[in-house]
Amino acid sequence: MGKPKNQPEGGQAPVVQRVRLRYAKRGPLRFTSHRDFARALERAILRAGVPIAYSQGFTPHPKISYASAAPTGVASEAEYLELGLRERVEPGQLVKALDGSLSPGLDVLEAVEATVPGSLADRITASQWRIELPGVGDDQLATAVAAFVAQSEILVERMTKQGRRTFDTRDAVVHIAAVRSQTRPPGVVETAPCAILDLVVRQVTPSVRPDDVLSGLRVVADLEPSAPHSLRSARATRLAQGTLTPQGEIVDPLEADRDPVVIGER
Amino acid sequence: MRGDSVFPQLELLLPLVSKPIQYVGGELGAVVKPWESATVRWVLSYPDAYEVGLPNQGVQILYEVLNEREDTLAERTYAVWPDLEKLMREHDVPQFTVDSHRAVGDFDLFGLSFATELGYTNMLTELSLARIPLLAADRDESHPIVVVGGHAAFNPEPIADFIDAAVLGDGEEAVLEITDIVAAWKSEGCPGGRDELLLRLARTESVYVPRFYDVDYLPDGRIQRVVPNRPGVPFRVHKRTTMDLDAWPYPKKPLVPLAETVHERFAVEIFRGCTRGCRFCQAGMITRPVRERSITTVGQMVKEGLEFSGFDEVGLLSLSSADHSEIGDICKGLADQYDGTNVSLSLPSTRVDAFNIDLAQELSRNGRRTGLTFAPEGGSERIRKVINKMVTEEDLIRTVVTAYSNGWRQVKLYFMCGLPTETDEDVLQIARLAHEVIKSGRQATGSKDIRCTVSIGGFVPKPHTPFQWAAMERPEVIDGRLRALKQEINSDRSLGRAIGFRYHDGEPSLIEGLLARGDRRVGAVIREVWEQGGRFDGWTEHFSYRRWVDACAAVLPGLGVDLDWFTTREREQAEVLPWDHLDSGLDKDWLWQDWQDALTEYEQDDCRWTPCFDCGVCPSMDTSIQIGPTGRKLLPLTPVNTGLRVPAGA
Ligand code: B12
Ligand code: SF4
Secondary structure (H helix, E strand, O other), X not given: OOOEOOOOOOOOOOOOEEEEEEEEEOHHHHHOOHHHHHHHHHHHHHHHOOOEOEOOOOOOOEOEXXXXXXXXXXXXXXXXXXXXEOOOOOHHHHHHHHHHHOOOOEEEXXXXXXXXOOOOHHHOOEEEEEEEEEOOOHHHHHHHHHHHHHOOXXXXXXXXXXEEEEEEOOOOEEEEXXXXXXXXXXXXXXXXXXXXXXXXXXXXXXXXXXXXXXXXXXXXXXXXXXXXXXXXXXXXXXXXXXXXXXXXOEEOOOHHHHOHHHHHHO | XXXXXXXXXXXXXXXXXXXXXXXXXXXXXXXXXXXXXXXXXXXXXXXXXXXXXXXXXXXHHHHHHHHOOOOEEEEEEXXXXXXXXXHHHXXXXXXXXXXXXXXXXXXXXXXXXXXXXXHHHHHHHHHHHOOOOOOHHHOOOOOOEEEXXXXXXXXXXXXXXXXXXXXXXXXXXXXXXXXXHHHHHHHOOOOOHHHHHHHHHXXXXXXXXXXXXXXXXXXXXXXXXXXXXXXXXXXXXXXXXXXXXXXXXXXOOOOXXXXXXXXXXXXXXXXXXXOOOOOXXXXXXXXXXXXXXXXXXXXXXXXXXXXXXXXXXXXXXXXXXXXXXXXXXXXXXXXXXXXXXXXXXXXXXXXXXXXXXHHHHHHOOOOXXXXXXXXXXXXXXXXXXXXXXXXXXXXXXXXXXXXXXXXXXXXXXXXXXXXXXXXXXXXXXXXXXXXXXXXXXXXXXXXXXXXXXXXXXXXXXXOOOHHHHOOOOOHHHHHHHHHHHHHHHHOOHHHHHOXXXXXXXXXXXXXXXXXXXXXXXXXXXXXXXXXXXXXOOOOOOOOOHHHHHHHHHHHOHHHOOOHHHHHOOOOOOOOEXXXXXXXXXXXXXXXXXXXXXXXXXXXXXXXXXXXXXXXXXXXXXXXXOEOOOOOOOOOOOOOOOOOOOOOOOO
């Protein structure tokens, strides 16, 4: 039970295995902030008996590195992190143990042992998003998307920790399309219309988030849902993230470790 | 449909509010049951923000006890912040539970837990958002029965108009009995409606139903009498006492939230009750007698709770934890068991003696000696006799210096201001004490790197204590004394620099005093404050003294009383107090005698190690002291299995 107590330099067991995980943030638990998730994961690691390794120093930290952090309120099917372990485990068992110790809605989906050098974060250059827009009709969205695509630069504003910033949302968008509502996933029951936006956005600095693209749509086409909805009640989900190929596809960042040969040939 | 989730409507509002995670639930340990699976459905609330309410031990215990029953489901709701409240009103979203996001109005029983009276306005927000009529008299069979518990429920008169019932004392068995009564009434087809159900509850003699009692007043505003207005309703309602805490080892599955909360640790109550007899302490008076949980049950609870929750901190909770008959063995045993892990143990004990330091030392083996807290409560030896906090100045200084000598750099000292018979001199004495502590500490350690923080709270006289008759001091006087004290502390630059000073203004205490000792007439004040926007009164940044004073001025004169009448007025022995018909077991004559003893600075011993002093509780409640030692020890834990644990069902 518990993690090792404070130990002098050199007292911590070394990392013998690195395991990379994909996890999802679903349903109501999409409102979990990154900080909340990190705390929940550390507790789940203790409960599940995962042999996590700790950093050296007076206040040892568990060896967890996050490759990504979906914004609070945004759901995700594709978040990635890496664990440094002091004993070897079978990745499939790790998924079971950890997922069983996390609240339903924070779901560990798969794990692979890191076999190829290079950090996970370096393999992530773009994300695919789906955004449901309650109160927006299909045609309204299609018009706005056309206006968006026609521009080469769209400036929007957002409050950041450094204060109000203005930046371009157009250039980072690789793909943007209104999905017809008949392809809406089952189970989404809406009395109001609910258009769906499909997006692929490159990772840039400052980052362009789904809500920035919506701001961009508002700037170019006055996109505004019918009351009582607002753009802020849009539901965004990260469907995938990884390396963007010249063909515009997103390659799963775990792919390389799963099958090092394949990626080596690419 | 009743029991449906309102999450789809709520979800649209959550991106617009701060910290939405507090409204979505998803805690480990949360229980979600199908609506139709239960006959009796409870919603429990600690009416404060989620971050304060979630860790509440009382609610967690009742939640678990109720959900263990096949035929019952219990969910939780907390106070929503004003940003969400506004949106919920605009978009017609009702007060919801965090477990299944069901509408609070759909449940059979709505239980609220009050540790502090300052939560009353939040109850009105919850009722109104739940679309439950604020006045109990306006409710019908479609509305939940609103029942309150917790320490403040020992005088629920100020909220009597808003509640259907109150339970005094421990809740474990009480909620089960209430559930039985509701289940039987429902299975009979709800005969006699709401009125009949409340009558059945009242006849148990341990559920107080305010509507079945009439209060008559004298021309001068005092209460003439409180009498039942229905046959079969008892003259007095008795408190509940859970005996044998080993038989009630809750919480077994502590709730582990996703959101950050004020208490991120697993707390185990090591005993209930306290007979130290501090005269200001309502908790000590109303939770008698002392009932210990045995060392082995404590050890078992710690082990299972940590395994379940993944917490890395354990708090050993009680009103005076160092007083457990086997506390030494508990601390040593747990420290041994968790040696070499990062599990930290804490003991919220504020007893002023060397033994307390031994315990703290045991618990901080891993090296961190950040701070120790002692609570002498009164600045002068004289006032400490008045409040029955027996500690001499010599002892106090010796204890603090021992702490410094053992490696603690920071010591916190708790005091109260505004105590009965208090003079300026009693308060200034705190400065001299603090100076002495630093001086002796520097001498003993040879270091200037020691600090002490003086923390001062306003005294609030509470029902069922010897000080229930006492006059409160006016806020201006309190604030004046605190200013003078601050000056006195800083009168010596060198010592002053090593002393931190933290205090609460006198104003919030005065309002707490109004709510603590108020009667039914105060209900109109609470309502007026709430209508004027009063919310989260326990939070300095939300509390408005002006709003309360204005509401008192608007409402009370018409009833022949005022704010001063409830607060700064001393009561006489013969006066009927608003809570006299609510039986905490304490003999009113004994309380009066203890009040007189306070005025003559006569101290009262503890009945755990001196003979029973006849406070009245044990015979009238048919209870007795349950303490060890058991002589048992905590065995070393078997080495933990390092393999992965895959939870059942995963
Ligand atoms: C942990 C703790 C805190 C924590 C956590 C609070 C929380 N969210 O629970 C923190 C540090 C935040 C805190 C803050 C405060 N606390 Co505090 N706290 C405690 C402590 C140490 C333990 C509480 C506890 O868990 N008790 C054990 C549980 C099981 O008891 P319980 O909640 O009363 O529940 C039982 C019954 O009352 C009943 N019951 C409760 N609710 C209901 C509801 C229904 C419907 C029914 C039927 C029954 C029922 O059933 C339960 C099981 O038997 C107590 C001291 C103590 N040992 O009790 C002080 C104590 C409760 N706190 C107290 C005070 C004054 C405060 C503050 C107001 C301090 C301040 N001035 O800021 C604030 C209030 C903050 C707030 N808004 O609540 C006082 C209460 C005063 C009094 N009654 O005389 C106490 C007694 C300490 C003392 N000796 O002065 N506190
Ligand atoms: S009745 Fe006697 S033994 Fe029981 S709590 Fe009171 S003084 Fe102690």
